[in-house]
Amino acid sequence: MDRISALRNIEEALAEFEAGSRSLSDLERDVRGTLRTYATEFEGDLQAYRANGGATVDGLVVLAPSETAARERVQDLVSDAGEFTVTVVE
Template sequence: MDRISALRNVEEALAEFEAGETDFSGLERRVRGVLRTYATEFEGELAAYRVTSDGQAAGMVVMAAGEQAARERVRSLVDAHDVAVERVTTTEDG
């Protein structure tokens, strides 16, 4: 999914919410799905990685060229030392 498609899908979800065709929970699920698809189908050298270790960064998702780069990216954003990450896939719940 390219950026324009992602934005269009988010806009459609917002319009449905504003029209009363979905509730806030439905809006959140749809937007989360759009963002997950965008991030995991990102074309280029980067991929989405989620922090799997406990602590301040738990659950954080970053874009990086690999696991080591993802750990370094997380460390640059928060004060975290022992960071474990895994690649995010479109089939994960969230």
């Protein structure tokens, strides 16, 4: 999914929420799904990696060109990351 498609999907979900035909929980689920699809189907040299470990990083997804770069990105985002691993998001 490219950026424009993702934005269109989010805009459509927001319009339906504003019209009253979608609940907030439905909106949140759809927007989260759109963002996850965008991140995991990202085109280019970057790949999505998910951090697993301590509560401060568990589930955090970052885009990076390698596992090493993904670990560094997580550490840059979370100052008290502790011990964690990163895995490619499939």
